[in-house]
Amino acid sequence: MSVLDRIGQKLLFSFDPETAHGLSIAALRCGLPVGAMAPRDARLKINLCGLDFPNPLGMAAGYDKNAEVPDALLALGFGFAEVGTITPLPQPGNPKPRIFRLTADEAVINRLGFNNEGHVAAEKRLAARKGRPGIVGVNIGANKDSADRVGDYERGVARFAAYASYLTVNISSPNTPGLRNMQAREQLGELLSRVMAARAAAAAQPPVFLKIAPDLVEAELEDIAAEVVEKKIDGVIVCNTTLARTGLRSGGVANETGGLSGKPLFERSTAVLARMRKLLGPQMAIIGVGGVDSTETALEKIRAGADLVQLYTGMIYAGPALPGRIVAGMARFVERERLKSIGELRDTGCTDWSKRL
Numbered sequence: 222m223s224v225l226d227r228i229g230q231k232l233l234f235s236f237d238p239e240t241a242h243g244l245s246i247a248a249l250r251c252g253l254p255v256g257a258m259a260p261r262d263a264r265l266k267i268n269l270c271g272l273d274f275p276n277p278l279g280m281a282a283g284y285d286k287n288a289e290v291p292d293a294l295l296a297l298g299f300g301f302a303e304v305g306t307i308t309p310l311p312q313p314g315n316p317k318p319r320i321f322r323l324t325a326d327e328a329v330i331n332r333l334g335f336n337n338e339g340h341v342a343a344e345k346r347l348a349a350r351k352g353r354p355g356i357v358g359v360n361i362g363a364n365k366d367s368a369d370r371v372g373d374y375e376r377g378v379a380r381f382a383a384y385a386s387y388l389t390v391n392i393s394s395p396n397t398p399g400l401r402n403m404q405a406r407e408q409l410g411e412l413l414s415r416v417m418a419a420r421a422a423a424a425a426q427p428p429v430f431l432k433i434a435p436d437l438v439e440a441e442l443e444d445i446a447a448e449v450v451e452k453k454i455d456g457v458i459v460c461n462t463t464l465a466r467t468g469l470r471s472g473g474v475a476n477e478t479g480g481l482s483g484k485p486l487f488e489r490s491t492a493v494l495a496r497m498r499k500l501l502g503p504q505m506a507i508i509g510v511g512g513v514d515s516t517e518t519a520l521e522k523i524r525a526g527a528d529l530v531q532l533y534t535g536m537i538y539a540g541p542a543l544p545g546r547i548v549a550g551m552a553r554f555v556e557r558e559r560l561k562s563i564g565e566l567r568d569t570g571c572t573d574w575s576k577r578l
């Protein structure tokens with residue numbers, strides 16, 4: 222980390238996590254030059270589901286919930302940015318405080334509960350950037366008090382198909398009561414059928430990805446894989462935050478309710494990713510997320526079976542220069558290993574990782 226980054230991080234850490242987040246969004250919105258240049262290297266390009274990603278590293282959902290700064294995120298060096306989760310109606314989320322830093326673990330616990338400004342506000346912003354280059358995915362969810370949660374996802378598809386490079390169906394947040402139950406086979410089958418029908422009826426048909434939780438046992442992973450294949454979903458994002466609290470150094474704050482992200486999630490999320498690659502086969506698109514904070518951890522996700530990688534918590538601890546640094550490290554890696562494409566690395570550690578589950 223540079224001296225400037227260290228000062229920036231110290232300053233942000235002097236605020237509570239949610240205020241710090243708001244300040245970082247404001248800085249990006251103002252166009253402050255907070256990032257580092259990422260190299261454009263043809264060997265880092267990934268073609269997936271008909272999309273040309275300039276590099277395999279993306280910003281995960283939850284940072285830019287209201288689609289305020291996707292282009293500024295791309296300018297930091299990310300090859301793609303995922304906005305959301307966006308629900309049909311605006312909702313305030315859970316009472317504050319609801320984000321906690323576990324500094325000793327380089328982790329975060331959040332129980333935000335899909336606080337967001339709703340479909341209409343996000344659509345306005347996405348419509349204003351329509352036609353601009355850059356891959357921007359839209360992550361859709363259901364309102365907490367919705368009487369028809371599946372309908373909320375259908376509405377998300379109908380609303381954002383025209384603006385999204387891809388859509389993510391997020392049923393894996395632990396902070397909306399009952400949401401994760403939609404991962405159970407029967408409910409999932411119904412949800413995915415209706416989502417795919419909504420996409421077929423839309424004017425544009427972006428790829429649809431399903432984002433899953435890390436807290437699933439083998440039988441549940443098998444059910445999800447079967448439904449994903451049967452309903453012809455384009456890809457899977459592995460994974461969201463965890464309810465597990467194993468191996469943490471941080472004291473009291475580790476007992477806060479919510480989803481844990483960051484370094485302690487890396488091992489489990491990478492093992493689940495490898496297991497999903499085994500279950501889904503080589504053709505399915507998989508995005509690996511959880512605990513990525515360096516070039517090495519990003520490459521490890523690809524070895525385990527990921528086509529693309531995302532991060533969030535890593536940037537809270539390392540600052541906005543992180544994506545540029547990781548991408549630069551990837552470029553050095555393909556040069557050193559004489560790879561024609563970073564995609565050659567995929568699955569080379571899949572068997573090993575899948576056994577760690």
Ligand SMILES: Cc1cc2nc3c(=O)[nH]c(=O)nc-3n(C[C@H](O)[C@H](O)[C@H](O)COP(=O)(O)O)c2cc1C
Nearest residue numbers: 281282283306331460461482483511512532533534
């Ligand atoms: C503060 C915070 C808010 C999040 N909000 C969302 C969200 O709205 N939708 C979603 O799909 N994932 C959300 N996530 C999960 C991340 O996208 C990611 O899956 C998870 O944090 C693991 O990656 P990481 O260890 O790199 O942070 C959020 C994570 C954090 C830390």
